[in-house]
Amino acid sequence: MRAVNEYNEHVDILEHITSEDYQYKYGFESQIEEEVVPPGLDESIIRTISAKKGEPEWMLQWRLDAFRAWQYMKEPHWANVRYEPIDYQAISYYAAPKRAAQPRSLEEVDPELRRTFEKLGIPLHEQEILAGVAVDAVLDSVSVATTFREKLQSLGIIFCSMSEAIREYPDLVRRYLGTVVPPNDNFFAALNSAVFSDGSFCYVPPGVRCPIELSTYFRINARNTGQFERTLIIADEGAYVSYLEGCTAPMRDENQLHAAVVELIALKDAEIKYSTVQNWYPGDKEGRGGIYNFVTKRGICLGENSKISWTQVETGSAITWKYPSVILKGDNSVGEFYSVAVTNHRQQADTGTKMTHVGRNTRSRIVSKGISAGYSQNSYRGLVRVNPSAENARNFSQCDSLLIGDQCGAHTFPYIEVNNPTAIVEHEATTSKIGEDILFYCNQRGIDTETAVALIINGYAREVLSKLPMEFAVEAQKLLAISLEGSVG
Amino acid sequence: MSTVSTQSPVQSPILERIVREHRQFLDRLNGQQGKHLATLRLQAMEEFQRLGIPTVRHEEWKYTNLFPLLAKNFSLATEVDAAQMTDTVSAQFRHWGEPALVVNGMLHPPAASVVGSLRHALEMDQSFLTELGKLAPFKGDAIIAWNTAFLRDGAVIRVGDGVEYGTPIVLVSLLDGRDGNVVVHERHLLQLGRRSSLTLVLVQRSLGDGQVLLEQVLEGWVGEDSTLRLILVQDAPATNHAITTHCIELERNARLHMTTISIGGGFIRNMPVVRLAGEGADAQLYGLTIADGTMLVDHHTTVDHAVPNCTSNELYKAILDGRSTGVFNGKIVVRPHAQKTSAYQANRNIVLSNRATINTKPQLEIFANDVRCTHGCTVGRLDREALFYLRTRGLSTKEAEALLLTAFAEEITGTVPLNVLRTEINAQIEHLLGADELA
């Protein structure tokens, strides 16, 4: 799969170079490098962003509406998440491409990062891409790449950057953008709507099963989409798509705030599977630096018998604040949320899901596995709502917490709101630690404590990991082990 | 207006009314009960105004809206001459134990008992003031601030070291609604010494057709190796409303066994706050809601494991019919270093009607690693298999449902440690659920 990813990145470059607006785009990009957009946020900045991206008037208006709403919104604060206030006027909302700052070879990359890469067993070439090393686009086999791209196209699947989609498929974008996460949905979603830089767009036409796992990996321009990514995925009637997000390796980033928005729309009989392995820079052991990951992810099962499934493995970021959610509107639709969230050192994670049952016979399933170590705080916050219209809705939730060490915290806040007597909602939660007896048993079989912890954690998270595509799961397992290094003994 | 308050326009008239009544209340007291108490009331009122009446935007009040209740324009209850009714009302409860009547917030203590009046205690000994608010501080809590601002009387119950008080104390809150809607504030103090035990029943009754709101705060200490059995019986008509705050602290090896039966009334919000402050302490909390009509019952529990080696267990059940609302918010806190904590919580709900609502929110905040903490929550209907089984044995659907619901409820009523009381409650429940008509 990795090889395919790389090819596709190359394809993207090819596509880019051969496309008609290549000249314009090239000019546009060099223009940015000359111009520095000053930090701060006001309407003129948004107009500048929109103009630089060559957006149509409706898009600009959409952004401005979001910005106006944002100005009146309050930043949310949760009980177990603490951080220094963010100065929104100190952020530059249109960062110039970071190409100038890229290391020229792996030797220039942070050794700690390289050590992690090695542990993950990531091929050298891919390490370079992940670390942002300026790789020459040497194409090994154009034909394979072309075949791949042609295949998606022949199936009618649109998979491109959001900027491209706004230009090329304005009708689709206008029809669906902001329908699941309205621009004024919450503070960070509003901010994203006002200033989003880029992201992914995917449309799978009726009856088409996307034959490969789509990934942001595939697009070279996904590498530096920056702080405010916007993703929109639409599975039309009877379509199926599996989407893999983010990096499977740590990505150093000087940005402090990430406020992405992801919207999924599943029409009748459609299915979307969205998998994330998030491993942004968590800050150092004392909690300095690291990413604030404030993300809004939501899907809607719009049609009957549709299904949306979120799977996430969260090991990175200084603060994670995300609740991938599903609105179960179509009758018989299904929503799933599988999550492993690991926090260590001074990390804070507040994550969970919202399942809103609207249609009849809708079903949802939540499996959340939290692991806290060091001085970290790990919270599950979830909502299951059964509306009066949702006859025979079913939900099952399992939220487990595992504590490693006695300085961390694990918190569970499941909200359950039932307005229909035919609903059946079940919630179970446990909190426990890794037993001394289990560790001793492993030791007695020759397994040292650190390996034993990794083994136990992977067992604990197995139900979630098994939902990930194969090689994602393997890397996720290794990530869990790395994240918890040194937390025991 | 230059002084824009943080309160919403809706709440301002209600708040203003309370402030006005507070002024009148203080005027009527005319400096009785000393300067210190007067200062406490003023400070509490200041805090109450600062916090405002909690709205549904307040996380702790997300599912329970106080405003429709407070819009009933309760006026502050005044002292009534209770002499002639004391005996008749007491007689109704004598078979439960030893009744002590609180009429419109003023205690009428029985002769020769462990129950005294807070009013008298404060008159005799101002040092009592320092006890007030230790477990129920008004800072940051609007309801306790409200209570403290209007603090006047209540029961002081003291059980000395080594005393196992055999007869249950029945604290009857009698609210006089004959001249319109009234609100009553009660403040009770409870102290159990070492190796002692007590059974305390709290129950509410009203006079007349007016709407009555009981706002009750109890602060209770349970000493080493002692046991407190607390039973809250809420079975009054729909004109009766209650907001209760029961703060209990458990010392080493102390035990709390608390059962709340909420099967009657209009608006009920119960806030038990249990602090396990000594190693080996154990808290058992049980609650039952049976609601119909527009009744709202909110059990908002806090179990705070402050030290290692304590155990707690909570089981709350609800049966909701009509347009009723059930709320359960169960917070468990395990403080840093409270190792070897074992905490269980379960919430089971049955919704019978399309228009009934259940909102439930377990909340675990765990800061220690060597803990066993489990909670579970279910919302559902009656078990269809069981219903079917009973019908194959010749029961009608209605009978089968009544039987199953009664069995569901009796898991909680079975925890009531007084036989007489349990039997009466079961009979009431069978009546409510239509099980008493069964052959």
Add this chain to the structure above:
Amino acid sequence: MIQPILEIRNLHARVGEREILRGVDLTVYPGQVHAIMGPNGSGKSTLAAVLAGREDYQVTEGEVLFDGKNLLELSPEDRAREGLFLAFQYPVEIPGVSTATFLKTALNELRKHRGQSPLDAMEFMELMRERAALVNIDPAFFSRSLNEGFSGGEKKRNEIFQLAMLEPRLAILDETDSGLDIDALRIVADGVNALRTPDRAFVVITHYQRLLNYIVPDIVHVLYRGRIIKSGTKELALELEAKGYDWIKDEAEVEA
């Protein structure tokens, strides 16, 4: 001269303030099976735990040599890697970790220690099948979470299966017979017998003589109040079965 696998000299150990082992001496040679019997609370399981390196126990006196090396200064995992295996009286459950994954991790740690290359998935599966047949265990166990939902008998058989996989120099069986019915007992014993080799030794800890009908010991020791007070042939076990422990206790009291 043959070197002993295990030499325990005057071993004293305590839990907190309580001294449980009070001068144990024991020498085990390759190929031997030693049985350690004794009444409840005599220190049998403590001896097993101390040898395996459980941290709750504090060694206050004495020494233990394992293949000539000082066992007491090794970490529990290094003891295992050197070839000491403990079959637990109460094997733990590890949710989500399959028996196969667990054993593969353990075996490859051992191989690494011995300077061998790790087994790949195919080689490992082959070895699992072979050893499973040897100790008569159903390969369906491999994919199940380790001991989770296993019956008592299944857990004990799994311990013997692990023994077969890890091929230790010395295996200590801590009350492996407890909670087993006669059929399960026979299966476990057959497994152990199949694993007896001239260079491997067994220390079988048991409360009852029953197990020793199936695993025939070379030497039987009686542990009482933290010391071995009597040693003999397998007939000693039969005598204990017939007469109980009291006569030996009395002898010990007299001697003390």
